[in-house]
Amino acid sequence: MSTSSTPEPHGPTAGGTGDQDPARASDRPPSGSQTPGRWGFFTGRSGLVIPLLLAAFATYLVVGNLTMSIPKGADFPGPTFFPWFLAAVAYVLAALLVVHYLRHPEVPAETSGRTYTTFSDWRAIAWCVGGFAAFAVLLEVLGWVLAAGLLFWCVARGIGSRRAVFDLVLGLVVSSLIYLTFGIGLGLPLPSGVFGLFAGGN
Amino acid sequence: MDQLIALFGGFGGALSPMNLLWVVVGCLLGTAVGVVPGLGSSMAVALLLPLTFALDPTGAFIMFAGVYFGGLFGDSTMAILMNTPGQGSAIASTFEGHAMAKSGRAPQALATAAIGAFVGGMIASTVVVFLAPKLADLSAEFGPAEYLALALFAFVATSSIVADSAVKGLASLVLGLGIACVGIDSFTGTERFTMGVPEMFDGISIVTVTVAILALGEVFHVAARIRRDPEGHEMRLSGRPFLSRAEFREALPAWLRGTAIGLPFGIIPVGGSEVPTFMAYDVERRLDRRRPDPQFGRGAIRGLAGPEAAGNSTTGMAMGALLALGLPVSSTAAIMLAAFQQYGLQPGPLLFTRAADLVWALLASFFIAMIVLLALNLPFASLWAKLLLIPRPYLYAGIMVFCGLGVYATAGQPFDLFLLLGLALVGFAMRRHDVPLAPLMIGLVLGPLFETSLRDGLLSSDGDYGVFVAHPIPVIIYLGLLVVLAFVVRAKLRARASHDL
Amino acid sequence: MREAREPASDPVSEPPPGHDPDRPAARPGRRRLVMAIYAAFAALVIGAAAFFSVTSASGGSDIRANLTLIAPAGPGGGWDTFQRESQQAMRANKLVNNVQVVNIPGAAGTIALGKLTTMGGQPNKLMVSGTGLVAGVAQLDAPVDHGDATPIARVVEEYDVVVVKADSPYRTLDDLVTAWKQDPAKVSWTGGGTFDQLVSTDLALKAGIDPGALTYIPKSGGGEATTALLNGTAVAATSGYMDMADQIEAGRLRALGLAAPQRLPGVDIPTLTEQGYETTLANWRMVVAPPGITAKQKSDIVDLVTATVATPEWKSAQQRNRWTPVFLTGPELDSWLAQEEKRIAALVEELK
Incomplete structure (x- = not known):
């Protein structure tokens, strides 16, 4: 693997240790060129979500700063000084990132040979995110064993397992083992959770 | 010399068959809890502490040392295997460690981490034995001016992690700094960016952010891609479980350098061991670029050995600071402090004179625990690596369940789970668009240190900025900073082409 | 589609990681056997978890069978220590069959207090409260206060000590207060938490200094406060005597006065009251039960707490943690608490 010449599709994950040179990335022929009809302005520019996120966060800081109730006589630099600074920097960076993504659309590398209409597998993500959201909502209602079993099942299904019954049992075994340990x-x-309803007591 | 004699006395008390059994049990339990993302070593200590109460003090301490260091050894296991670090201190290990695992060298990576943790911990414990009483005086030198200088220095010293793509790196850093602002401002009691939600009054815990951004975000990222290109997500295992002589020789200097970087950070509370691990990674990476055959980016053993040794030498020294100063520099240390008090040990300047025999038994236990852990972990490295043989859906499903467990268990608040999910989506978006995540974590750790020191200093000097350069230590740090900056600029000018592979 | 095949290769259960999933089952018979063993294992594990889920939820009103002690803060702090010491004392003397400590940290303990008020009618949930939580309720305008729960008994209290660095020019409290009066901005204070800030605010009031002019550098915990004094960030500190005692004895800090009603036995530090500043705010610990419990249940809890504090384990905990026993229950507790809430709220108002 270490001598492989094909570029790593996900080399820079946590720290960006790999090549992130946008110019080089755009040298590669876009792998989805067979289906040009589906490619519009936002193709390769979904990265605009990052500056959007950053600008939203900066706005959150600004609104928070403006509505903050600061006690009388707080010395400089008060609680708002650092956030003001951060918000200003964040707006500048967001603007720079917008320019970056407009000028250098990202073309994702495909190694499987097949092309898809979206780069990300949104159905799989929906299973994982939805499973976790359900877990968070249901944890105190259903109890750990059932909620965690359900979470396990959703994620396993999202990532590609198709053995519904087996996975459900396995999920319950895992959650039960965790519960016991x-x-x-x-x-x-x-x-x-619901097991509490069977309890004696009062 | 007196210390040596006292230490041998400690070994005499600690080495009995029963105590050895306890240390093995402690190491195993500590490692098991430490592996869970979000639980980590501090939770390992908190959970397993009550178990030690049933034992006599020596037995309890030795089991305790096992739990403490076992948790630390366990931290990096998931970081290396699955790219899902459970604690901030394991983030730096993911960069090269996971790359090693992907290229089929998972057992070697785990062995490198274990030995690194051993080297760092052993050297730190030795330093503690000889220098503990002197540490007290050193730490008293560190005031707001020194911390501010140190925070700035740490920002620069970890800059190579940010600088890969300057704008994206800075964006990530700003997000981290901003997240750190949430919560009640301790100086004025003002709520900052909490939206009136009581669960956010104490700020967003670094554990939640770590698990969300790094562990859950990674699972989402894998889910988004694994059916698109299964080959890119395959893991290989080579047959050879141990380090070769050449690999060992390669890693040795990195272990030692990492230890040297980590040691000073144990005495001064700079938010745990994240900063030194990033600094050690940065140093190794810069050194690597000068070599004729740079290894970074495809699983460089040094890039794992350095941070691992740094992290453990910091925590080892932190234990010394706790004993000699009574200063808990981390939440783990605070729990340990409570445990010591249970046995009538009051850490602080008088500890070594007042309860000498117990202290030396404890220090001896550290050494024993460290050796037992190494003995346990080297053979276990290939066993842990077998985790990779579990089918992907089940492996990632298990990780998700453990993330939920870790975050829910620390506070018992469903709110934290929603926060976790929201942050995980941010982490996923960042990963998807190649925005580095490490700067966010650096910002989260260093931001509060920077802001607090600045405001501390200005409050105590009544608004006089001169206070920040009134003492020699900060001035020296700033000079060092200038030198480093000069080097960075020179290197940039000289060779813009020296990229990682 | 490749993904459908891969996980289907072998029914391997997660826990034994040494199992090789790529090896196909040799014979259908063996495969069936593996499945049967797995099914039996699954049934056993899930059944056990379900069983324990039921039992851990039961126990009902019997506080002697199953008791949960809530610490409204994370592990390692004062409230956590109180609950873990209680747990030890109850366990060692078999006062309660099964007792566990649960940490509910956040928002100065008001989150835990809020949770407690939703546990109406469950006498086997006991929380510890204290001065800091009363202050938190006032400071954060929390939607609940102690009136929404059932106060059981005040158990122990701790006192703050006023300290300066050993080589400080201020040798007595009067020296310090004189300098402080002259230029409040020059004498910066520190402490390990909200309670400590309240004590220094109270001292400012009693010394005739505007509390708004108080320069207070907040630190988390007595250890950090000590460092702030030693490195000169702050001039004086109010902090728990427990955290400072060794530093004072080792000659690194100098104690100027104890914020206690009277001197502590064996401790040669004059009280603030003796020196003309009537600052007696104590850091007390009180046991609180959920609302809506019957009078019988309440008296059972009072009995349990009374029995717990009489154990030798508790006595030793008091000594180790330098807690002063101040047991108070019944109607006296209620009137005392009402007074204390008023006094603390007034002090908190000064911080705002």
């Missing part, structure tokens, strides 16, 4: 063995407070 961490909840019962180590005393982490994991909710019982």
Whole structure:
């Protein structure tokens, strides 16, 4: 692998240790050129979401600064000084990033040989994100064992497993094992949820 | 010499068959909890602490040392194998460590990490044994001016991580600095950017951000791609589980350099061991670029060995600072402090005179725990690497479940899970568009240090900026900063073409 | 489609990582056996988890069977220590069958207090509260206060000490206060938490200094406050005596006065009151139960707390943590608490 000459599709993940030279990336022939009809302005420019995010965050800081109730007699630099500075820098960077993405659209490298209408597999992401959102909502209602089992099932399905029943059992086994080790063995407070309804007590 | 005799006395008390059993149990449990993203070593200590109460003090300490260092050893395992670090201190290990794992050298990477942690921890413990009482005086030298200088220095010293793509790196840094602003401002009691949500009054915990951005974001990223190009996500395992002699010789200087970088950070509280791990990574990377055959980017063993040694030498020294000063520099240390008090040990300047036998037994336990961990982890490295043989869907599903466990368990708040999901989507978007994530984490750690030191200094000097250069230490740090900057500029001018592979 | 094939290769259960999933099952018979073993294992594990889920939710009103102690802060702090010491004392003396500590950190403890008020009618959930939480309620305008829960008993309290660096020019409290009066901006204070800030505010009021002019550099914990004094960031500090005692004894810090009603046994530090500043705000710890419990349940809890503080383990915890026992329950507790809430709220108002 280390001597392979094909470029790593996801080399720079956490730290960007790899090549991020946009000029070089655009040298590559766009792999999706077979389906030109589907390619519009935003193709390769979905990266604009990053400056959008940054500008939104800067706006959040600005609004927060303006609505902040600062006690009388706070010395300089008060609680808003640093955020003002950050918001200003963030706007500048967002503008620079917009220019960057307009001038250098990203063309994702495809190694599988097939082309898809979207670069990202949105269905898989939806399973994972939806599964986690459901987990967060249902955790205290259903209890750890069921909610975590469900999360496991959703993610496994999203990433490509197709054995629904087997996965469900496996998910419950994993969540149960965690419950037994961490909840019962180590005393982490994991909710019982619906199981609590079967409990005696009052 | 007195220290040596006292230490041998400590070994005499600590080395009994029963105690050895406890240390093995502690190491195994600590590693197991440390592996879970979001739980990490501090949670390992908090969870397993009650178990040690049933033992006599020596037995408890030795098991405790096992848990403490076991958690640290466990931290980097998932970072290397799955690119999902559970704690900030393991982030630097993902860069080259995961690249090694991807190229089929997972067992070697884990062994490198284990030995690095061992080297760093051992040297730090030795330094603690001989210098602990003197540390107290050194740390008293560090005030706001020194911290401000240090924060600036650390920003520059980790700049190569930011500078790959300057605009994207800075954007990530600003996001991190901004996230760190959320919460009640301790100086004025003002709520900043909390939207009135009580769960955000204490700020967004670094654990939540780490797990969200790095672990969950990675799972989403993999989910988005794995069916598009399965080959790019395949993991290989080579047959050879251990480091070759050449690899060992390659890693050795990095272990030692990392240790040297990490040691000073253990005494001064700069938010745990993230900063030294990034600095060690940066140093190794700069050195690598000067070599005729640069290795970084495709699994350089030095890029893993340095940060691992740095992280553990920092935590080892932090233990010394805790004992000698009674200053808990991290949440883990705060829990340890409570544990020591349970046995009538009050860490602080009087500890070594008041409870000498217990302290030396504890220090001896550190050494024993470290050796046992190395003995356990080297053979386990290839076993852990076998995790990669689990089918992908189940592996990532398991990681998601553990992320949920780790974040929910620390505070028992469903709100944290929603925060986690929101941040994870940010992390996914950043990963998708090649925005480096490490600067965000650096900003999260260094931002508060910078802001607090600035405001501390100005408050105590009644608004006089001269306070920041009134002492020799900050001046020396700023001079060093100028030298580093000069080098960076020179290197940029001389060879713009020296890229990583 | 490749993805459909890969995970289907072998039904390998997650936990034993040594298992090789790529090896196809040799014979259908063996495969069936593996599946059967797996099914049995799954049934066992899930069944056990379900069973424990049910039992951990039961226990109902019997506080002696199953008790949860809530610490409204993260592990390692004062409230956490209080609950873990209680847990130890209850366990060692078999006062309660099963007792666990749960940390609910956040917003000065008001999040935990809010949670407690939703646990109506569950007497087996006990939280510790204290001066800092009362201050937090006032400072954050929290939607709930202690009136929404059931205060059980005040148990112990701790006192702050006023300290300066050992080589400081201020040898007595009067020296310090004189200099402070002259130029409030020059005498910066520090401390390890909100409570410490309240004590220095109270001292300013009693010394006739405008609390708005107080320069206070907040630190988290006594250790950080000590460092701030030693490196000259702050001139004086109010911080828990427990955190400062060793530094004072080692000669690194000088104690100028104790913010306590009377001197502590064996401690040669004059109180602030003795020196003419009547600052007696104590850092007390109180046990609180959820709202909506019956009078019988309440008296059961009072009995349990009374029994706990009588154990030798608790006595030793008091000594180790330098807690002063100030047990108070019944109607006296309620009137004392009302007074204390008023006094703390007034001090918090000065910080705003």
